[in-house]
Structures are given as structure tokens and as C-alpha cells.
Amino acid sequence: MPALALKTKMTLAVSLLVAGIALFIGFVNLFEFERYYKKMLADQQFLLISALVDEIDDKLATAQNSLVAVSRLITPGMISDKQEAQHFIEDRVGISSIFEGGLFLFSTTGKVITHNTHHEISSNNYSYRDYFKQTMATAKPVISEPFLASFAPYNPVIVFTAPILDNQGKVIAIFAGVIDLTKDNFISKLSSIRIGESGYLYLFNRDRMMIMHPDKNRIFAKDVSIGTNKLYDAAMKGFEGSGETVNSRGTPMLASFKSLKKSGWILAATNPQRQAYAPLVAARRQFYLLLSTVIGMAMALTWLLMSHLTAPLLAVIDHIAVMPLKQGDDRFLHVQTRDEIAVLATRFNQMIMEFDSQTEAAQRLAAFKKAIEADDSLEDVYVRLGCIFQQFGLRDSLIYQISDDQHKMRLIYPSIRDYEQIPGDNVTPNQSRLCEKQPATDDRARASLIFQRLCSPFPGESASPYHCIPIIAGNSLIGIARFPVNPLAANSPEMTRKIAQAEQYIQESLPVIEVKRLLRKLKESALTDSLTGLHNRRFLQEYTENLVASMQRHQKTIGLIMCDLDHFKQVNDQYGHDVGDIVLKKTAQTIKKSIRDSDLVIRFGGEEFLVVLLDIETGSAAAIGEKIRETIQKTTFPLAKGTLKQTISLGISELPHDTDRFWQSIKFADVALYQAKAAGRNCVVRFTEAMWRKT
Numbered sequence: 001m002p003a004l005a006l007k008t009k010m011t012l013a014v015s016l017l018v019a020g021i022a023l024f025i026g027f028v029n030l031f032e033f034e035r036y037y038k039k040m041l042a043d044q045q046f047l048l049i050s051a052l053v054d055e056i057d058d059k060l061a062t063a064q065n066s067l068v069a070v071s072r073l074i075t076p077g078m079i080s081d082k083q084e085a086q087h088f089i090e091d092r093v094g095i096s097s098i099f100e101g102g103l104f105l106f107s108t109t110g111k112v113i114t115h116n117t118h119h120e121i122s123s124n125n126y127s128y129r130d131y132f133k134q135t136m137a138t139a140k141p142v143i144s145e146p147f148l149a150s151f152a153p154y155n156p157v158i159v160f161t162a163p164i165l166d167n168q169g170k171v172i173a174i175f176a177g178v179i180d181l182t183k184d185n186f187i188s189k190l191s192s193i194r195i196g197e198s199g200y201l202y203l204f205n206r207d208r209m210m211i212m213h214p215d216k217n218r219i220f221a222k223d224v225s226i227g228t229n230k231l232y233d234a235a236m237k238g239f240e241g242s243g244e245t246v247n248s249r250g251t252p253m254l255a256s257f258k259s260l261k262k263s264g265w266i267l268a269a270t271n272p273q274r275q276a277y278a279p280l281v282a283a284r285r286q287f288y289l290l291l292s293t294v295i296g297m298a299m300a301l302t303w304l305l306m307s308h309l310t311a312p313l314l315a316v317i318d319h320i321a322v323m324p325l326k327q328g329d330d331r332f333l334h335v336q337t338r339d340e341i342a343v344l345a346t347r348f349n350q351m352i353m354e355f356d357s358q359t360e361a362a363q364r365l366a367a368f369k370k371a372i373e374a375d376d377s378l379e380d381v382y383v384r385l386g387c388i389f390q391q392f393g394l395r396d397s398l399i400y401q402i403s404d405d406q407h408k409m410r411l412i413y414p415s416i417r418d419y420e421q422i423p424g425d426n427v428t429p430n431q432s433r434l435c436e437k438q439p440a441t442d443d444r445a446r447a448s449l450i451f452q453r454l455c456s457p458f459p460g461e462s463a464s465p466y467h468c469i470p471i472i473a474g475n476s477l478i479g480i481a482r483f484p485v486n487p488l489a490a491n492s493p494e495m496t497r498k499i500a501q502a503e504q505y506i507q508e509s510l511p512v513i514e515v516k517r518l519l520r521k522l523k524e525s526a527l528t529d530s531l532t533g534l535h536n537r538r539f540l541q542e543y544t545e546n547l548v549a550s551m552q553r554h555q556k557t558i559g560l561i562m563c564d565l566d567h568f569k570q571v572n573d574q575y576g577h578d579v580g581d582i583v584l585k586k587t588a589q590t591i592k593k594s595i596r597d598s599d600l601v602i603r604f605g606g607e608e609f610l611v612v613l614l615d616i617e618t619g620s621a622a623a624i625g626e627k628i629r630e631t632i633q634k635t636t637f638p639l640a641k642g643t644l645k646q647t648i649s650l651g652i653s654e655l656p657h658d659t660d661r662f663w664q665s666i667k668f669a670d671v672a673l674y675q676a677k678a679a680g681r682n683c684v685v686r687f688t689e690a691m692w693r694k695t
């Protein structure tokens with residue numbers, strides 16, 4: 001099925017609706033009208049023949065009564081005197097006009113005594129005729145069935161009889177009047193009556209014989225055989241009324257039947273349905289014409305209306321089609337209507353705004369990712385995350401970093417320098433019930449790491465709860481972001497949205513955080529001596545210079561002590577390398593313990609350690625060196641069997657006293673160490689300029 005426009009669909013729908021309603025109403029009315037019209041027509045037709053039947057019955061009765069009245073004037077003398085009878089009949093002008101077929105006086109034997117016709121019929125005997133027999137038998141007036149006269153021109157006739165009785169009531173003669181059906185009289189007149197254009201009347205008797213018919217040839221015919229005309233058959237059985245039927249010639253007719261009282265004959269009026277119902281056909285045609293006009297107008301009106309109504313919608317469609325070419329405010333829809341199309345336009349505009357805000361959010365997120373990738377340190381990333389949370393409106397958010405062993409958490413945002421008293425710093429994660437890391441033994445437990453719900457405050461914090469988002473890298477909890485919330489609005493849509501945003505930024509940061517963590521670890525391992533855990537020479541190169549420069553800016557004194565175990569080769573040779581390693585580790589720990597935490601100990605070479613003393617009293621480095629030497633000397637190194645004693649030689653220099661150049665100062669300490677070795681080892685030698693000149 002082809003795709004139809006909304007306008008077409010609506011037009012079709014409305015037209016169908018109008019057509020349906022119009023058809024329903026029209027057909028109901030038309031049906032009622034047709035029913036009423038047909039009934040009215042049938043009733044009228046029946047009324048007409050009823051009136052005619054009454055008239056014919058009246059006429060027959062009048063004719064018969066007139067005949068009987070005249071018959072009473074006939075005397076027995078007239079019956080025996082043919083001459084007198086002849087005069088009597090000829091004088092009966094009035095009755096002759098009714099019985100224009102002739103007046104007859106019959107003897108009781110059926111002989112014609114006299115008559116007033118011009119035919120020679122006196123010798124005929126009519127005792128065989130039914131009307132004669134019946135009159136003689138009943139001594140009552142009779143109207144005969146039609147029959148052909150026995151004299152020329154042998155016309156169809158009806159005979160009325162009136163018996164002439166003697167004093168005893170015995171029939172002594174019969175007076176008869178003949179009605180010639182071919183002549184102009186009240187019966188033959190029926191054939192000239194027309195119903196409408198081609199409807200007509202006919203008269204038939206109970207023998208199915210046609211008495212009167214417009215078609216003269218059918219008079220006396222018995223040509224309506226049983227079954228050819230159902231109403232005709234019904235009339236034979238006594239039906240009186242009107243109805244539709246098909247006549248013996250196969251034409252559908254509206255026919256009415258009514259029988260005459262006097263003779264029992266049946267008068268029929270029949271009218272071809274085609275003609276009788278012609279007004280109905282015209283009405284039906286009018287109806288179809290009207291219906292087509294109404295549907296046509298409905299279609300045209302609907303089309304116009306829909307064109308008007310869908311115009312804004314089409315404008316919306318056109319606008320959307322060229323949307324990719326538009327920019328800025330041009331992308332928004334402006335609809336003047338206040339209907340669903342306006343709602344559609346509003347939703348569309350909202351969608352664009354939503355799209356814009358999402359694009360902006362995506363761009364912000366992309367910019368954020370770029371920024372954190374460029375950040376130097378992990379701390380910078382966390383600080384940037386914290387700033388973003390502030391931008392979302394998540395004020396006073398906190399970000400904790402979890403130690404690798406998962407036992408300590410340290411506040412990393414806001415900077416500890418700004419908020420030193422914030423509770424939670426160095427609180428173990430376990431102390432906050434909901435922030436604790438679940439053991440990642442199975443998938444469910446792992447999933448439980450990704451929770452996001454209200455945290456109870458840490459011990460010592462105010463009672464206000466937090467939303468908590470764990471920061472998880474791999475299977476490890478590496479941080480926790482906490483957002484203080486108003487308990488009443490903890491789960492408000494606004495808060496949920498902000499937390500979801502924070503969650504998204506954390507998720508997007510995770511790869512960068514992870515990479516930076518790995519890099520840091522890598523770097524730390526590169527700067528650390530794996531045997532002793534001390535910083536190595538590379539660390540010295542990368543970091544110490546800055547530190548020393550800062551000290552110099554603040555005019556602080558830095559002491560450098562170069563330490564070297566005495567005869568260490570022998571330890572290796574005598575006890576093996578493993579023991580040598582143990583000695584080195586313990587020496588490192590011993591040196592570290594002998595100085596301040598803020599001082600640095602570097603594994604400078606194989607069995608060589610460089611101690612960098614920060615911010616010392618000028619000239620005090622040698623004393624610290626001496627302290628180290630003494631401590632080493634007193635230290636007992638345990639062996640598998642027995643113990644080992646070890647001494648150490650130390651060379652001292654001071655910055656800026658000896659030189660203001662760091663690496664040169666190290667060199668001076670090394671020169672002093674050389675002097676200590678030369679002096680017999682297990683001693684501390686302070687660098688002097690003379691030593692430098694010697695080398």
C-alpha cells in the first residue's frame with residue numbers, strides 16, 4: 001500500500017465517515033419513503049377498484065331491480081298474446097337503454113315469446129341456458145355469466161332475468177334483459193379506464209374467464225393459468241387487496257383485486273411496477289446525486305481544512321530536513337499555533353537544548369580528560385576532580401587516597417595544607433562502615449565495590465551523612481570521593497543528578513589515574529635501591545639539586561657525609577655475598593636511624609652511602625659523622641654462626657662553607673673519605689682545602 005499523506009488519510013477518513021452517515025440516514029429514509037409510497041400507491045389503487053366495484057355492484061343491482069320492476073308489469077295476458085307483449089316491450093324505452101343487447105320474454109319452455117332486437121330469433125329455444133335453468137329452478141332473478149350470443153354478430157353478453165310468477169308463485173314466464181359487452185355500457189367502460197400511463201382494469205369470473213379487458217381479444221379467454229400470477233390465484237381464493245406480483249405475461253405489476261357482491265366476479269386493477277414506481281427510481285437517483293455532492297463537498301472541505309491544519313506540521317518537517325545546515329538559534333522551531341504541533345515544537349526545541357547541553361557536557365568532559373592527561377601528578381588529577389565537583393555544586397567534597405596496603409586513607413582534596421584539621425586524614429577505611437572495601441572474592445563482592453550511597457561520617461565528624469563514591473582501579477580501592485549531603489535532600493533528583501555526574505567524571509578519570517599511579521610506581525622503583533630501600537644516585541640527580549637550591553636560597557647549611565664500609569671485600573670473600581647484602585642493609589638502617597627524618601641517605605655506590613644533612617649548624621656535620629661511625633662500630637651484624645663487627649670511614653664537607661656547588665661538595669666529601677681510608681679507616685675526616693690541592 002502506498003504511503004499516504006496525513007492530509008489524504010484524514011480526507012479519506014472524514015469522507016468515509018460522512019458517506020457512512022449519509023448513506024445510513026439516506027437509506028433509512030429512502031427505505032421508509034419507498035415503503036410508505038408503495039403502500040400509499042397500493043392503497044390508492046385498491047381504493048379505486050373498491051369504488052368501481054361498488055359502482056358496478058350498484059349498476060348491476062339497478063339494472064336487475066329495473067328489470068324486476070318491469071317484469072311485474074307483465075300480465076298473463078301478455079304472455080299468451082304475443083302482440084300485446086311485443087307492444088309492451090317496445091314501449092319500455094328506459095329499460096332498453098340499460099339492456100341495449102335486447103329485452104326478451106321467454107316461455108317456461110325456453111321459447112322466445114317476444115323480443116325487441118332486429119334479429120330473427122323467435123324460433124330459438126333457450127331452455128338449455130344456465131340463466132334460464134337457474135331462474136326456473138329458483139324462481140328468482142339471475143345474472144348470467146358472460147357468454148356469446150347465439151345470434152349475429154354473436155357478441156359477448158350478460159343476461160339478467162326476472163321470473164314472472166302467477167298467484168301461486170309459480171313461474172309462468174321469464175323476462176330477460178341482455179347487456180352487450182361490446183357496447184358502451186358501465187361494464188365495457190371499465191376497459192377504457194387507465195391507471196397512470198399504462199395501468200388498466202380487467203374483470204374476470206370464478207372460472208378464470210376474462211369478462212372485460214382492454215385487449216378485446218382476451219375477453220372470454222381463460223389465459224391466466226394457475227401459478228402464472230400469484231395474486232390472481234390468491235384473488236380466486238378470496239384475497240382482496242393490493243400487492244406486487246408478476247402477471248401472466250411476465251411483467252412485474254402492482255395489482256389490486258376486489259370481488260363484486262352481486263355476481264362474485266373479480267375486478268382487478270394492474271399497473272406495471274416500472275411505471276408505478278418511476279418516482280421512486282427518480283427519488284433514488286436524486287439521493288445518489290445528493291450523496292455524491294455531499295461526499296464531494298466533505299472531501300473538498302476536509303482537504304482544505306487539513307491543508308490549513310497540517311501546514312505548521314509540514315513546516316516542522318521541512319525545518320527538520322534542513323536542520324543539519326542550520327546553526328545557533330536558527331535551529332529552533334517557531335510555531336504560532338497553540339495545539340499539539342506547538343507542543344511538538346516545544347519538545348523539539350527542548351531536545352535541541354538538551355542535545356546542546358549534552359554536547360557541551362561531552363566537550364567539557366573531553367577537555368577535562370585532556371587536562372588530566374597533561375597533569376604532572378596524580379595529586380593534580382584529584383585536585384582537578386575536586387574542582388569539577390565544586391562546579392557541579394557538590395560543595396565541600398572530599399577525595400581520599402587509599403594506601404596500597406588498603407589500611408590507610410589520606411585526604412588528597414582539598415589540599416591538606418589548607419585543611420589540616422579535617423577529620424578523616426589518616427583514618428583507616430574500615431573506620432567508615434560504608435567506605436570499607438569488600439573482599440573481591442567473587443563477582444558479587446566485586447560488584448559491591450561499585451556502590452554509591454550514603455556514608456556514615458567518620459569518627460569525630462559531624463553527624464551529617466555523605467554520598468560516597470569509591471574510586472576503584474582494577475580490583476583495588478584506590479580512593480573515595482565523599483560529598484556531604486543534607487539528609488532531607490540526600491536522594492532528591494537534583495542530588496542524584498549531581499552524584500551521577502561526579503560518578504561519570506570519576507569513571508572517565510580512572511584510566512588516567514591508573515596510568516599515573518603506575519608511572520609513579522615505576523619512577524619510584526627507578527629512584528630506589530632495591531636492596532637497602534634507600535634512594536639511589538638517580539634520585540640524587542633528579543630531586544636533590546632543587547632541594548639544595550632551596551636551602552641555599554634560605555641560606556641554610558647542608559652537610560654531606562660520604563660513608564664507606566671498611567674492608568667490605570673481605571666480608572664478601574669470607575662470608576659470601578648474601579652476608580655482604582645483609583651487612584649493607586643493616587648499615588643503611590643504622591645510618592638512617594642516626595640522622596633526622598628530614599635528612600636523606602643515598603646509596604651512592606656498592607658499599608658507599610651519601611648522607612645529605614639539611615639545615616644544620618655550620619661545622620656540625622663532622623659530629624654527626626662521628627655519631628654514625630660510633631653507631632656502626634657498636635653494631636653487631638648477626639651471622640648464621642656467630643656475629644660480625646664492621647667499621648666505617650667517613651668524609652665530611654659542608655655547603656656553602658667548602659663550596660657553593662653541590663656536586664663539588666660531594667666530591668670534597670669523597671676526597672675527605674679517601675683521607676679517612678688513608679688514615680687507617682674507622683674514622684671521620686673533615687674536608688680541607690689542602691686536601692683538594694693535594695689531589
Ligand SMILES: Nc1nc2c(ncn2[C@@H]2O[C@H](COP(=O)(O)OP(=O)(O)OP(=O)(O)O)[C@@H](O)[C@H]2O)c(=O)[nH]1
Nearest residue numbers: 564565566567568569570572577578580581606607
Ligand atoms: N655483598 C655485596 N657486595 C658489594 C655490593 N656492592 C659492592 N660490593 C662489594 O664491595 C667491595 C668493595 O671492595 P673495595 O672497593 O675493594 O673496598 P674494601 O674492601 O671495602 O676496602 P676499603 O674500602 O679500602 O676499606 C667489593 O668486593 C664489591 O664487590 C653489594 O651490593 N653487595
